[in-house]
Amino acid sequence: MSRGPFRILVVNPGSTSTKIALFEDEAQRDSASLAHPADALSRFIRIADQLPFRLGAVESFMAERDIRPASLDAVVGRGGLLRPMEGGTYAVDDRMAEDLRTAAEGEHASNLGGLIARVIADQAGISAYIVDPVVVDEMDEVARLTGLPEFRRRSIFHALNQKAVAREAGRRLNRPVQSLRLIVAHLGGGISVGAHREGRVVDVNNALDGDGPFSPERSGGLPSGQLADWCCSGKASLSEIRRKLTGHGGMVAHLGTNDLVEVERRIAAGDRTAALVRDAMAYQTAKQIGAMAAVLEGRVDALVLTGGLAASAVFTEAVLARVRWIAPVFVLPGEKEMESLAQGGLRILRGEETPGSYAASGD
Amino acid sequence: MTRILVVNPGSTTTKVALYEDETPVWSETVTYPSDSLASFLRPTDQMDLRFRDLAELLRRRSVEIGSLSAVSSRGGPFKPLEGGTYRVTPTVVGDVLQGRVQFNHASLLGVCLADRLVQGTDVPAFFVDPVSVDEMEPIARPTGMPELERRSLVHALNIKAVGRKVAVQLRKDLSQLRMVVAHLGGGISVCALKDGFIIDVNNAVEAGPFSPERSGTLPVHALTEMCFSGRFTHAEMRKKIVGCGGLAAHLGTSDAVEIEKRIAAGDSRAERVYRAMAYQIAKEIGAMATVLKCMLDGVVLTGGLARSQMLTGWIQERVGILGSFFVMPGEFEMEALALGALRVLRNEEPVKSYEQS
Numbered sequence: 097m098s099r100g101p102f103r104i105l106v107v108n109p110g111s112t113s114t115k116i117a118l119f120e121d122e123a124q125r126d127s128a129s130l131a132h133p134a135d136a137l138s139r140f141i142r143i144a145d146q147l148p149f150r151l152g153a154v155e156s157f158m159a160e161r162d163i164r165p166a167s168l169d170a171v172v173g174r175g176g177l178l179r180p181m182e183g184g185t186y187a188v189d190d191r192m193a194e195d196l197r198t199a200a201e202g203e204h205a206s207n208l209g210g211l212i213a214r215v216i217a218d219q220a221g222i223s224a225y226i227v228d229p230v231v232v233d234e235m236d237e238v239a240r241l242t243g244l245p246e247f248r249r250r251s252i253f254h255a256l257n258q259k260a261v262a263r264e265a266g267r268r269l270n271r272p273v274q275s276l277r278l279i280v281a282h283l284g285g286g287i288s289v290g291a292h293r294e295g296r297v298v299d300v301n302n303a304l305d306g307d308g309p310f311s312p313e314r315s316g317g318l319p320s321g322q323l324a325d326w327c328c329s330g331k332a333s334l335s336e337i338r339r340k341l342t343g344h345g346g347m348v349a350h351l352g353t354n355d356l357v358e359v360e361r362r363i364a365a366g367d368r369t370a371a372l373v374r375d376a377m378a379y380q381t382a383k384q385i386g387a388m389a390a391v392l393e394g395r396v397d398a399l400v401l402t403g404g405l406a407a408s409a410v411f412t413e414a415v416l417a418r419v420r421w422i423a424p425v426f427v428l429p430g431e432k433e434m435e436s437l438a439q440g441g442l443r444i445l446r447g448e449e450t451p452g453s454y455a456a457s458g459d
Numbered sequence: 460m461t462r463i464l465v466v467n468p469g470s471t472t473t474k475v476a477l478y479e480d481e482t483p484v485w486s487e488t489v490t491y492p493s494d495s496l497a498s499f500l501r502p503t504d505q506m507d508l509r510f511r512d513l514a515e516l517l518r519r520r521s522v523e524i525g526s527l528s529a530v531s532s533r534g535g536p537f538k539p540l541e542g543g544t545y546r547v548t549p550t551v552v553g554d555v556l557q558g559r560v561q562f563n564h565a566s567l568l569g570v571c572l573a574d575r576l577v578q579g580t581d582v583p584a585f586f587v588d589p590v591s592v593d594e595m596e597p598i599a600r601p602t603g604m605p606e607l608e609r610r611s612l613v614h615a616l617n618i619k620a621v622g623r624k625v626a627v628q629l630r631k632d633l634s635q636l637r638m639v640v641a642h643l644g645g646g647i648s649v650c651a652l653k654d655g656f657i658i659d660v661n662n663a664v665e666a667g668p669f670s671p672e673r674s675g676t677l678p679v680h681a682l683t684e685m686c687f688s689g690r691f692t693h694a695e696m697r698k699k700i701v702g703c704g705g706l707a708a709h710l711g712t713s714d715a716v717e718i719e720k721r722i723a724a725g726d727s728r729a730e731r732v733y734r735a736m737a738y739q740i741a742k743e744i745g746a747m748a749t750v751l752k753c754m755l756d757g758v759v760l761t762g763g764l765a766r767s768q769m770l771t772g773w774i775q776e777r778v779g780i781l782g783s784f785f786v787m788p789g790e791f792e793m794e795a796l797a798l799g800a801l802r803v804l805r806n807e808e809p810v811k812s813y814e815q816s
Contacts, residue, residue: 243669244708247677318604318607319676321662322607322610334687391741394779419749
């Protein structure tokens with residue numbers, strides 16, 4: 097007698113809303129984006145303090161759509177800021193819940209993902225998981241060293257989407273991802289380009305920290321001496337410079353917008369500065385892809401472009417014009433976070449993978 | 460027959476040679492122990508000392524300046540200039556003496572020494588392919604901060620010289636070729652050389668791979684925090700980036716021969732750091748290949764470190780697939796300086812103007 101589909105609830109908290117979805121196997125059956133008014137959230141000093149409030153919203157949604165915890169097989173939350181770990185699906189154990197609650201590795205709305213999942217899962221006596229958080233770290237040692245012993249490169253990137261599209265590339269090539277050498281370029285508000293060697297992301301630019309190409313919102317890597325001169329010049333404060341690195345760097349700093357569609361409109365209307373900035377962003381992205389090709393010794397099974405900017409035919413072509421000779425190309429625009437989270441849970445439920453242990457990892 | 464005196468000041472040496480047409484007649488190096496120059500704040504403060512030793516050398520060699528066809532000198536990190544052979548004029552000398560330069564380096568002395576040598580004669584003095592050669596395409600210039608543009612500071616003289624040598628080997632003209640050239644010395648330049656122009660390059664002073672003495676590109680967030688931490692002065696931060704970064708910072712020495720000895724003796728930390736340098740160089744080569752749309756006539760390794768089979772082997776493992784691999788160890792600067800002057804004296808190329816650039 098067949099079992100029926102696995103029912104997985106997925107919870108993905110963002111800064112001003114919580115996305116929630118119900119999956120039956122790979123199919124999404126129900127979903128919503130629960131908006132939280134700014135004045136409601138501003139009462140809470142720390143992100144973890146929002147837990148009861150956000151849980152309330154999630155539970156209301158579940159009641160409204162008749163999704164009973166007892167009917168679920170797993171709850172999967174977006175991964176938050178945690179200690180570096182290998183990629184995979186991890187049970188939300190006590191150690192993880194503690195680190196999320198205390199914001200041990202930093203405050204971020206996504207920290208609530210594992211916490212909300214755990215509460216709901218406990219009600220049903222099932223497991224809560226997170227999948228491929230941004231802190232996934234599988235970097236080769238050789239990639240971590242910089243020109244100063246005080247600084248080591250950190251792996252912080254769009255692991256969830258990068259690994260999901262890597263799996264998709266494997267499906268299309270009809271080969272398991274553990275046998276493949278891939279370059280995945282996630283082109284979003286931040287840009288991360290990763291070298292995937294046999295399922296491990298052995299080098300990737302730090303999308304958050306000022307490393308690699310500039311992006312719609314981030315400054316990317318900068319020449320060290322000039323940056324040091326600027327920092328020491330007294331012309332800008334630390335917080336002003338920090339803003340320019342993330343959030344207000346890149347396209348925003350040059351053109352006042354992080355919206356590529358808007359920028360392409362301006363280019364079509366004859367704005368040459370916008371064209372130069374857009375082209376420079378594609379150029380730097382291509383260079384980062386070339387660097388990752390060297391990491392993989394030039395033997396690359398596929399190059400995947402993904403993320404929001406990959407929806408722009410003009411932008412992807414500007415990148416591909418320089419790099420398509422490296423490998424066969426797949427363009428998989430956007431990022432299907434909810435689906436990727438559900439699939440992470442599904443791989444555990446189907447016995448295809450065993451969950452990682454946070455308490456045992458790192459240190 | 461032309462007689463060209465070539466003068467090439469480096470951080471601890473002044474190399475001098477006499478060429479008759481393309482042929483070197485003699486060459487000598489005046490060497491300064493590094494602590495003897497440490498008391499001078501700026502390179503230009505060394506002028507009197509260096510000129511005195513140079514004049515003494517020329518006396519010993521019985522060189523009459525008036526009998527020369529030209530004096531040709533290395534050019535330093537002046538304002539950005541196109542590649543080529545330039546006349547040494549009071550303007551460029553004045554800019555150097557007044558510190559209107561991008562960076563302080565002993566190569567700045569070249570034009571000052573050449574200028575003083577030809578005083579009172581009508582012998583022309585030239586400089587060729589200075590460190591500030593800037594042929595970058597506009598697309599390569601923006602960074603993610605409008606306040607900072609990428610700068611071209613590059614071992615242009617040697618890079619163009621080896622480019623020409625590879626062209627000869629390939630029986631083509633440099634203007635038809637596309638190469639990635641990596642000059643691996645105390646500083647490292649990795650560039651895309653297209654049709655003879657350096658259309659993109661990491662800033663050899665402060666970006667790209669780390670080197671024996673430079674830290675290269677660093678994680679921006681961490682660097683910013685360190686600058687504002689109050690623990691280091693601006694000068695100390697600059698020293699971490701140039702002079703005491705890279706291999707020197709990790710291993711206490713910038714001497715690759717010494718480091719390879721340590722590796723051979725089983726020093727695994729030395730090996731990890733040395734490999735990381737090769738890794739970063741390979742990544743920069745991979746990046747520059749995309750500037751040329753991955754269609755290359757060759758990858759060229761040059762500079763002192765290209766003598767290292769260990770290093771070049773590791774690099775070739777990662778990027779050998781890009782095409783023909785050429786290793787031309789050392790540098791060909793003296794010859795390049797002579798030939799640059801010769802091309803102008805023979806009217807094969809127009810002399811360029813510093814003032815009009």
